[in-house]
Amino acid sequence: MDADIEKNSADNVSRSISKRNQKLEDISQDFGFLGTLSIAYGAAACFCLYHNPLGITVPLLVAVTYGAMFLLFRRVGVEVKKGSIYLAVLSFFIGLSTCFTANMTVGYNMNRLALVLLFCIFILHQFHQDSRWNIGKYVASIAIYLAQAIGMIYCPFVHGKEYIKSIKSRKYRNVLRLIAGMCAAVPAMVILCLLLGSADMVFQNMLDVVLREILNPVTIFLVLLQTAAWTLIMYCLICSACAGNISDETADRRVCSPFAAISFMSMIAIIYVVFCAIQVVYLFMGKGSLPWGMTYSDYARQGFFQLLSVAFLNLVMVLLCLKYCQENVLLNGVLLVISMCTYVMIASAIYRMLLYVGQYHLTFLRVLVLWFLAMLVILMAGVIVLIFNHGFPLFRYCLVTVSVFYLGFAWMRPDYVIAKYNVEHIANIDMFALDDFSGLSADAAPAVLGIEDAEARNYLLKLYARQYNRVDGGSMSIRTCNFSALKARSLLNDE
Numbered sequence: 001m002d003a004d005i006e007k008n009s010a011d012n013v014s015r016s017i018s019k020r021n022q023k024l025e026d027i028s029q030d031f032g033f034l035g036t037l038s039i040a041y042g043a044a045a046c047f048c049l050y051h052n053p054l055g056i057t058v059p060l061l062v063a064v065t066y067g068a069m070f071l072l073f074r075r076v077g078v079e080v081k082k083g084s085i086y087l088a089v090l091s092f093f094i095g096l097s098t099c100f101t102a103n104m105t106v107g108y109n110m111n112r113l114a115l116v117l118l119f120c121i122f123i124l125h126q127f128h129q130d131s132r133w134n135i136g137k138y139v140a141s142i143a144i145y146l147a148q149a150i151g152m153i154y155c156p157f158v159h160g161k162e163y164i165k166s167i168k169s170r171k172y173r174n175v176l177r178l179i180a181g182m183c184a185a186v187p188a189m190v191i192l193c194l195l196l197g198s199a200d201m202v203f204q205n206m207l208d209v210v211l212r213e214i215l216n217p218v219t220i221f222l223v224l225l226q227t228a229a230w231t232l233i234m235y236c237l238i239c240s241a242c243a244g245n246i247s248d249e250t251a252d253r254r255v256c257s258p259f260a261a262i263s264f265m266s267m268i269a270i271i272y273v274v275f276c277a278i279q280v281v282y283l284f285m286g287k288g289s290l291p292w293g294m295t296y297s298d299y300a301r302q303g304f305f306q307l308l309s310v311a312f313l314n315l316v317m318v319l320l321c322l323k324y325c326q327e328n329v330l331l332n333g334v335l336l337v338i339s340m341c342t343y344v345m346i347a348s349a350i351y352r353m354l355l356y357v358g359q360y361h362l363t364f365l366r367v368l369v370l371w372f373l374a375m376l377v378i379l380m381a382g383v384i385v386l387i388f389n390h391g392f393p394l395f396r397y398c399l400v401t402v403s404v405f406y407l408g409f410a411w412m413r414p415d416y417v418i419a420k421y422n423v424e425h426i427a428n429i430d431m432f433a434l435d436d437f438s439g440l441s442a443d444a445a446p447a448v449l450g451i452e453d454a455e456a457r458n459y460l461l462k463l464y465a466r467q468y469n470r471v472d473g474g475s476m477s478i479r480t481c482n483f484s485a486l487k488a489r490s491l492l493n494d495e
Contacts, residue, residue, distance in 0.1 A: 023243035031163040042231030055480040062095035097410040102442035102484040129248040149240035258328035272341035307349040362418040375405040419444035445488035464488040
């Protein structure tokens with residue numbers, strides 16, 4: 001029997017590989033279109049992103065990316081599904097927020113991660129039946145999709161070679177020969193220019209001007225390298241989307257007996273109920289006797305990160321129980337108690353963080369934590385619905401919740417909020433009290449106008465105005481335009 005199972009497994013793997021190879025063969029036959037699309041996308045991506053992390057061309061690239069995907073869908077006969085337009089529009093507005101902030105953490109790191117995840121979800125939604133997928137299935141599918149794209153790095157070269165061999169038109173062959181000759185002439189031109197430049201100073205001076213201002217070899221090399229990299233990335237992503245092997249099925253894993261989970265979670269729930277009662281009496285109501293030497297402010301300002309960790313752990317435990325345990329009324333009740341206790345813990349964490357802010361003012365991390373806690377409140381509501389309705393589309397609920405919250409966070413410009421709050425709540429801001437402002441980005445420039453000390457205000461405006469030059473590696477151009485940096489410079493000129 002084991003031999004039969006192994007044989008069936010081997011047959012399934014063989015059929016899967018054969019099916020994938022057939023799909024890759026179909027892609028190879030259409031290399032003229034897909035290859036051209038990938039090269040055009042590579043050139044566009046290089047133009048938009050080369051030494052340009054926060055420029056106005058970032059949302060342009062997002063539009064180009066989804067435009068290229070819609071062309072691909074039309075070419076391969078894939079209908080645009082419901083929800084895909086939402087993902088595309090959401091991605092565009094996240095990309096658009098990039099050129100309105102000078103905060104590298106938000107505009108570059110967080111926005112790029114959000115755009116990559118949304119793109120992967122967009123592709124999986126288009127090529128798979130994902131209506132019943134849960135969070136775990138989507139996370140695993142994204143990992144598989146990207147891993148398969150990496151594994152298909154050979155495809156552009158193999159398909160390109162086969163396409164060149166298949167060209168029968170003499171006209172197209174002559175074009176390819178012309179391009180090959182131009183590429184081969186580049187190293188020869190470099191060597192000859194170096195030799196002739198050493199032979200004649202006038203030619204050398206002219207060559208220096210041309211290379212420095214027009215044909216900088218380092219710049220050309222980096223541009224070509226980045227264009228090639230983006231071209232390969234796009235083609236491999238297309239191959240993984242069209243020929244990838246990701247199952248649409250989602251197995252029902254609710255096979256474990258609920259009794260062990262009931263006993264385990266009940267013990268935890270007892271601890272949580274006692275803890276939450278203490279929070280209500282001691283923290284929110286301010287009653288009860290504290291340990292000797294501790295004030296209520298000291299008590300309230302301790303344990304924030306521990307509470308945040310426990311609240312997140314509760315979310316994970318509840319989801320694991322719902323995924324792997326058979327449905328049981330008693331288990332649902334225990335999970336509901338833990339979820340309610342989680343809300344009390346979130347409220348306690350928010351209250352403690354607000355006390356931190358009142359004492360030590362705002363920082364980026366504190367804004368990020370308060371934003372996450374507010375989002376966690378909404379996410380827990382979806383989990384509570386899932387406890388009593390296992391058919392609830394939790395992933396889509398979480399996707400909409402997280403995307404809306406993140407879009408608000410990206411457009412909120414946290415550095416402006418931080419600077420505005422601190423200007424209003426810190427007394428006597430002068431040159432010796434700028435620690436809360438000097439680490440912020442140019443987003444904070446409009447808020448620091450409220451600082452009464454002229455020397456401190458001008459120092460910060462100059463700091464913010466110079467900041468973007470260090471980010472993009474040179475002076476701002478139309479391609480690298482960032483509206484937050486422009487605002488900081490205009491405010492400096494007005495002073």
